[in-house]
Amino acid sequence: MAGGDRERWDARHRAVEQAGPAAGPMPPDALRGREHLVPGGGRALDVACGRGSVAVWLAARGFTVDAVDVSEVALAGGADLAERRGVGDRVRWWAHDLDAGLPAACTGPYDAVVCQRFRDPALYPVLAGLLAPSGLLVLTVLSEVDDAPGVFRARPGELADAFGGLSVLDHRERDGEANLVARAAEVRR
Template sequence: MDWNDRFAASGPGEPGPPSVLVGREDLVPTTGRALDVACGRGTVAVWLAQRGLVVDALDAAPAGLALGRAAADAAAVTVHWIEADLDEGLPVTGGYDVVVCQRFRDPALYPALAGVLAPGGLLVVTVLSVVGDAGGRFRAEPGELRGAFADLDVLVDEEGGGEAHLVARLD
């Protein structure tokens, strides 16, 4: 099943923060620019827009972007939706106050994620992990996120249950 089929079968989602930010929503500013990388159905992108951020959201799957557009329309917020293949790199330039990347892992993209942060910007990354789960080519090794973003001020670093979460700020 490809991502378009998966999104078409899943239907729209409810806007909300990334799971690592539940209870930590105060870390996210209410003004500025946000980027949601591999946004899927756009639930995080719409939540960011509801907070008052100007949001760019990108994904390779048109079906996911269509669900995101419908969710943004229903919430009466504006999100700039970008269809992009991340294998070709990050198709945006810097100055983002928040960058979110949920459940898309490409270590080659890690420098670009940090590189588009504005000073003081917040990075929120969740990937599948071998910690607490079976291995696999799409799963991060222990400490991968902390090592990849060692130049940032790490606020949250959690691994377990097959996921790794990192929240960090560019000083």
């Protein structure tokens, strides 16, 4: 990602910050109403975490979270939210350009991997590979379904095709959005 993109995201997050405090903790979009699917703690990765509402939600549920975003302004807002919610010690914030992959310190395995509104098909196998046995993957991306094609939009069936090696619990494509909730296989002894 070019420095201009980082500056653009910082400016966007600054504008949101000036409009008021960060949104409170909330589950990822693809899990709303299905929060029971989330394991009861462990390690989690929040990719493109923005201002940290999902990372803080995960931390409040007992996870130790690695939260990654390109915007340092967004990460500062997330760290503030985590402190206000009493889980500041449960989230590590990583300023990192995701176009270069994930930070080297984000090695997994993770019991939950979440990514909202960031699409990079090159990262799909990496995200699946970071899951612990029975780990949960939760993705939401922009989609061409019911919307126009575009470089940032997934083609129909993209998520289901990319994560076919996982057990798909829920897959929806509509209104310009695609969601996938999937679980890694259990290790059997």
